[in-house]
Amino acid sequence: MSAREARFVTPEAQVITNKRFSIGGTLLKTPWTRRHTPYAKTPKSRRIAGPEKSAALDVSLSSAERRDDLAQEEETLSGLVNKTWRVYQMTPLYNFKYGKLKEYSRSLSKYLQAQIQKGIELDPNAEVSSDVKITEVKGLNMAEEDNVALKVTVRSKQKAANGEKKVLLTMLLCCTDALRECKPTCPDSFTILPLMLSNGNMTMGNHINNWFKTSFDCSVQKMVFNSIELAWMVSMWASLVPERSAKSVELTYKVPDEVEGLDRITYTIDPHDCKAIWESVHDESKDMAEADEVSEFVLSLEKHFDVVFKTHLSSLFLTRVGTSVAYVSTEGKLKLFTKKHIHKVLRYLTELALEKIQAGTGT
Amino acid sequence: MAVAGPRLEKAIRVVTDPATEKTLRKNVHLQMALDTLEENGRENGFSSDQIDVLIDVACGAKYAETVCMRVLKSLIPKEDVSAFTVIKAVSWINCLHKGPPLTRKVFIIRWLLLVYDLVDNQDQVHLLYNMLFPMIEYVPLCPFLCHLLYKMTREDDVVIHRVQKLNTLIKEMGDQSHLLGLLSVYKSFKPHLVSVPIPRSRKAFFKKVDRDWAERIKTIQQRTRPDHTGADDMTLQFQMTDTEPTGPRTKRRKLVPEIESQTVNAPAKPLEGMLEPKPFEQIKTVDDLIGNIERIELPCQIAGVLDNHLLQFYVGYLSDRSADHRLSFWLANTLTEEFLSRPANENLHEKIRLLRRILVFEDKIKEGIPVVERFIHRYLLQWNGDDFRECILGLLTRLRIQPFEVLNEQVFEPLRQIFFRSSVYFKCQVLVVYKELLRNFAAHEGRRHTSTKKLSEQMNSNPYLTSNESVFLYETPVEDFEPLTTILEFVEHVSEISVVALQLEGNHPDLVNHTLMFFETASTLQDNYDIPLMLFPSPSICNACLFSFDASIFVRILDIILRCGAAVRKLKKARSTSDLDDSVAAAIMQSISQEKIQSMNAHITDVVHAMWKNNIFFSQSAPSLFTLDKPTLMKLTGTSIEADVFALPHHPALVGYANRIVKNMRSRHQSGDTTDIWVERKDEFLNYLEKHKLSQVKHFFNQFIRGRAESSK
DSSP states (O other): OOTTEEEEEOOGGGOOOOGGGSOOHHHHHHHHHHHSOSSOOOOSEEESSOOSOOGGGTTTSOHHHHHHHHHHHHHHHHHHTTSEEEEEEEOOEETOOGGGHHHHHHHHHHHHHHHHHTTOOOOTTOOOOEEEEEEEEOSOOOSTTSOOEEEEEEEEEEEOTTSOEEEEEEEEEEOOSOTTTOOOOOOTTEEOOOEEEEEEOHHHHHHHHHHHHHHHOOOEEEOOOOHHHHHHHHHHHHTOOOSSSOOOEEEEEEOOTTSTTOOEEEEEEOHHHHHHHHHHHSOTTOSEEEHHHHHHHHHHHHHHHHHHHOOOGGGSEEEEEEOSSEEEETTSEEEEOOSTTHHHHHHHHHHHHHHHHHHHHOO | OOOOHHHHHHHHHHHHOTTSOSOOTTOHHHHHHHHHHHHHHHHTOBOHHHHHHHHHHHHSSSSOHHHHHHHHHTOOBSSOBOHHHHHHHHHHHHOSSSOOOHHHHHHHHHHHHHHGGGBSOHHHHHTTHHHHGGGGGSTTTHHHHHHHHHHHOOGGGOOHHHHHHHHHHHHHHOOOHHHHHHHHHHHHHOGGGOOSOOOTTOOOOSOOOOHHHHHHHHHHHHHHOTTOOOGGGTSOOOOOOOOSOOOOGGGOOOOSOOOOOOSTTOOOOOOTTOOOOEEGGGOOSHHHHHHTTTSEEOOSSGGGGGGOHHHHHHHHHOOOHHHHHHHHHHHHHHHIIIIISSOTTTTHHHHHHHHHHHHHHHHHHTSOOHHHHHHHHHHHHHOOSOTTHHHHHHHHTTOOOOOHHHHIIIIIHHHHHHHHHSOHHHHHHHHHHHHHHHHHIIIIIHHHHHHHHHHHHHHHHOTTSOGGGOSOSSOOOOOOOOHHHHHHHHHHHHHHHHHHHHHHTTSOHHHHHHHHHHHHHHHHHHHHHOOOOOOOOOHHHHHHHHTOSOHHHHHHHHHHHHHHHHHHHHHHHHHHHSOOOHHHHHHHHHHTOHHHHHHHHHHHHHHIIIIISOOSSOOSSSOOSOOOOHHHHHHHHSSOOOTTTTOGGGSTTTHHHHHHHHHHHHHHHOOOOHHHHHHHOHHHHHHHHHHTTOHHHHHHHHHHSTTHHHHHO
16 A cells, blocks of 8 residues: 555444435535536436347257367466456447457467567567467357457567466457447448457557558547446446455545646445445446436445545545446556356446447438 | 770770789789789770670689679679679679689679569569578578568569478577568568568668669669669559658557558459459559459558559459448548547548548549548547547538538538637638538538439339449438539528628638638629529628628629629520429429519619719619618718718729829810719729729619610620
8 A cells, every 4th residue: 555545444333234324415415516527418328238148049059069168268268357457448340250250360370470570569578570360259258240350469489488478468459248338330241350459569559559550541540438437337247246355345536636646546446345334325226327326326425425424525536436346447457356256247347348449420 | 084995895804814814912913914804894894795604703613702892893784784684693603612702602693683674574583583592591691682582572472481481480480571572572462471560651761772772773774874764763653642740650559550462361263264363462553453444452451552553443343242342441440539439639641641541532432421421420429629629620621511510510510500600710710611512512411312313212112222333332222402502501591690700700810801702702603503593691791791892792792692693594494495304393392482582682772872873862662681770870971971972982992993084084184083083984893893803883884774785785
C-alpha cells in the first residue's frame, strides 16, 4: 500500500443491508446524471447473463465430437483466467474468410518478419523469428449468430529450458452473444468480431493490429470504460460470489489533482455484504439489471462511505472495480478470475464494444 | 566557340582508330582528340551515331582508365540515344574478360541512368532487364542499378524470384533505400508478392549523385530541342497540394491511410474472359481511371479516398455498399477517437487536415456523410466554439435535410448556445453557415429527399428494383416529411436568433450585413432553385434596416420586401392553378399565411406613408406595424414632431443624397429648402438615387403605389 493511497475496509457491522436504507430518487439524481456523457445513450436495462448456451449449437455433433469440443472449451477458458488482458474494440472485418486462416497466418508471419527486418525490436530477447498462428476458438460463442472467435498466438521459435516454445503474444477476437441487441447494420461481406483481448508484447500487438487494419479495413481502438460502465460491472457481477475463496469487492476512485497527498481511494467491501445489498435492490425474478437498480446499488455503497468517512465518493471518478469475477480498470485492462463466469464478462464487454461502435455510426 | 564539324570527325576518327597509340603520354593526337571531344560535349553534344561509335571507346579495354572516363563523361547526347548503343554498353558491362573494371562499370550504369529517358526505343532496352537484374549483387553497382531497374520495370518483370532476391539482399545489407525503392515499384505492380512495408514518407529512394552531369545533358537537350519535353514531366499527376504547415515528421501521426493494395486477400487468378483487377496505386491520371474503370481494385484501406481525387470520383460512381460501410466505420471510429477522446491540441495539423479532406470529399459528392453528421452532433455538445472552427462550420453547411425538430435538437440548439455566448464575429460566421446551409437545402437536399422518397415508394411496389439507383451515396432511412416545411421553420429559427443577436450587439454593422445576406439568399430561393416559399424576415429586422443610417442597408431591405411581394403573387397564382401535393400545398400555405402577409403589408404601408406620403400619423384603416399618436409622442420626446419626419429626403440614410441634390438645384433655381423641392420633384430625387446605384427605392415605390409605374414613364 503506497503512502499516496488511502485504503478503507468497511467494518462488517456497519454495512447496511437493509432495504429501508436505500435512498430515494431525489438524492440519487444529481451525481448520477452528471456523470452521464451527454451523447451516449446508455440502455435502461441490460441482461446480466445471456440465455443458457443454445442447445441448437450442439445438436449435430456426435458424442465424441462433443467431448472434444468440451475439452477444447475447457482449454480456452483456462487460457483466459488469471492473466491481464488489454481490451480493444474492433469495427467489423471486411472480406474476412474463415476458410483462409492458414493463408492469413502466413501473411501475418511475413508481415511481422518484415517489421523485424526494418529494425523494430518486437521482442526484448531479440529473437528474430517467431511462429504465428491464427486459429478458430470454440467455446466462447453463446448464441447461434455469434461469429466463431479467433485466436492469434505468436510463439518464439527458440525453445525455452523446459522444451516449450515461449508464447510471446496471445490475442483473442470474439463476439459473445450481444448481436441480438445491437447488431451494426452492414452487408454480409463483414464479419463482426467487436471485442479483442490482447496479452503479451505490446509492440508486437500494435503491429498485429496494424496488420488487421490493412488486411480487413477495420479500425482497432483501445477500449476505455467510464465510471458508469464500471458501476454496471460491479452491480451485475455482485451476486456472482463463489462459495470458496471469494475475493472482496474493491472500488478504486481517482482523487482530483487539486487534492495534494492523495491519488486515489480504494474502497473494499465484503463480497457477501455486497451481494446482500444488490439482492435488496434487484428484482430477482428478472435476469435484467435496471439502470435504477445499478445507480441505487452504487449510491448506497457510496452513501455508506460518506456516512463513515465523510467523503463523497459520488463526486469522484470510479477508475477500477474488482469483484470475484474480474478486475476491470478504466483504461481498459481486464483480469478474469473464474472460468464459470467468463461468458458473462465477455458478453457485457461485447455489448459495450458494439455500443461504442454504434455511437459513432449512429445505426 | 563551337567545335567545327571536321575537327570533331577527326577527333572521333583518332580515338576509334585501332592504330592509335594506347598511351596518353606524349601522344599529341589523342590528347587533342580528347580535348575536342570534351569541348564538344560541353558545347554541342553528340548525335546518336557519334555516341554509338564512342561508347565502344568509353567501355572498351583499349585505353587507360582516365581516357575512357574522359570519353564517357563527355558523352552528352544532343538528341535521342539509340537503343542499340545501350545494348552495346550493357554487353560491355557483362563482359567477363577484357570488360571494364568495376569502377568504370559503375560510371557506365550512371551514364545509362542519365540517358535512359532519351533512349529512342525503350522496348528494346527493356529486353535487357534479365541481364541487368542479376548484377544488383555487386555492391558498388547496386544503388544505380536499382534506380535504372526502377525506371525500366514493367508489370511482367515482377516475378517471385526477383522479389525473393531483393528480400535476401535487404536481409543482408539492411533496408537500403535503393532496394526499398525498387521493391516499392514491384509492390505497386504486384502488391501480393511483396510483404515488406514500404515507408511512404520517404519521397526519394534514390540519391541524386550526378547532378552536374544531368544538368549538362539537360542544357544541351534544351538548346538543341527546346520544344521537346522530357519524359519526366509528361505524366500529369493528380496530386493533392498540401498547403498546411508541415511539422516535424516524427511528431505527426498520419490519420488518413495511404493507398495500398490488398496483400492478404490477393485476388485469385481471374477467370477466363474476366479482366484482371488493377490496383488503385497504378491509377495516376483521369485517363487511367476511365480506361480501367471496370476492373479497378479498391485499396485495402478505403479511407485513402480522402487523400486521392481520383478515388473520390470513383467512389462517387461506384454503387458498392460495402465500400460505403468501410468508409463509414473508419470515419466514425477515427473521428470519435481523435476528436472526442483525445485532447484537441494533440496532433493538431493532422486533425485539421483530416477535416479539410472530409470537406473536400463532401463537396465532391455534393452531400453530407451521415457518420460525419453524427460526429458533428456529438461534437457540438462539447465544442467550445473555437477548436477547428473553420472546418466544423464548413461541415455544418453540408448537413442533410431532416425534420426541423430533429435538426433543431441535434444542431441548432447546441449551436445556438455557443452563438449567444460568442463574439459578434462568431455570430456572423454562424449566419454565413446558415446561409450556405439554406442554399444547400434548397439546391441539393430538398430535391434529393423528394427523389429518394419516390424511389423507395417504387421499391415497395417493385422489390426487384435495385437500390443502385438511389441518389444517396449512403443509404439512410427515408423519413416521411416535407422538406419545404423544414426550410420554412429553419428560416424562422434564424430570424428569431438574429433578432436577439441584433439587440444584443446593438445592431452591429457586420451582423446587420450578415443577417441581410441570409435573407437575401432566402428571398431568392424561389427564383434560383424554384422553392415555392415566401421567406420574410422578422418585423424587428425589417424595422432596424428600414431606418438604418446606411443607404445600402436601406435599399437591401427594400429589395427583400420587393422579392417577397413578387413571391407572394407567384405563389397565389400557383396555388390556384396547379394541383400540388398536400404536404407541399400545406407548406406553401404556411409560408403565405394571413398573418405573414399582413405583416409584410404593414411594412409596405408604413414605408409608403412615412416616406412617401410624408405622414407618419396616418389613419389606421390599413394594417400597420407602428401606430404613432402625436400627443403621446410629444409627451415622450418633449418636442413637437412633424409628420414628415421620415419623409424620403429626411431619411437618415438618404439625407446626404438629398442635401447634394438640393445644392445642385439651388445653383440652378435659387429656390428654398428641401421640402419644397421634395413636393415637386419626387421623381427627380428617385432618378438621382437610381443614378447612385440605389434604384431599389424607385422600384419599390413604383411597385407599391398604384398608378406610379405608368405615370413615371
